Amino acid sequence: MGLIVRSSAIHAAGCYTTTPIAKGTRVVEYTGPVIDKEEADRRYEDKPITYLFGIGDGSKVIDGHGIAMFINHSCDANCETEEIDGRVWIMAIRDIAAGEELCYDYCLYDGGDEDAPCNCGAKKCRGSMYSAEELRRRKQLALRRAKEQAAVKKKKVKLAANKKKRVQSGSSSRNAAQPAKTSGRKPSKEKTSQSSQRRKPAGTGKTAKKARRK
């Protein structure tokens, strides 16, 4: 099978076939050293692009090193990935003509705060390389964060109003800046909601590709 790497309209470089490929063909293996997820997080903490492929329960990843790492994502792909005994294969899910770019659905997860916009150009493009499941999870997380932020803001406004009231009423000028009765309770409550705001999904913002399960 003739696979080549050249520039792609989807993203940077892509992987193309120079010969026709029949549906069901095991096209190429996603090769590279297998490392722990924690090691991958450390290794790529500040790198915007990674070629990590999560395998098994996700505690291990393949650190892509080989031609398969150049295969781009598409929401309307001609290939899919299959994990067989800890190895990941790119399989053709339809007949592919010579000259076509190979692509599969990355179904990204564990991306921290980063977006993963999709440029695949498919009619049914979902706009992101994250899996549909991950997009739902992120949407819920964003809603929860917005709610928490709104609650904190409301509390601060209330606190400021109390402060103003105390100053204006002119009672004991030295303690005027401290909100009286409530001062013992509020800071601890705020701390709770702030710490949950910072909670992130496991990992340090590295995107990993997930094998599509059948």
Ligand SMILES: [Zn+2]
């Ligand atoms: Zn797309």
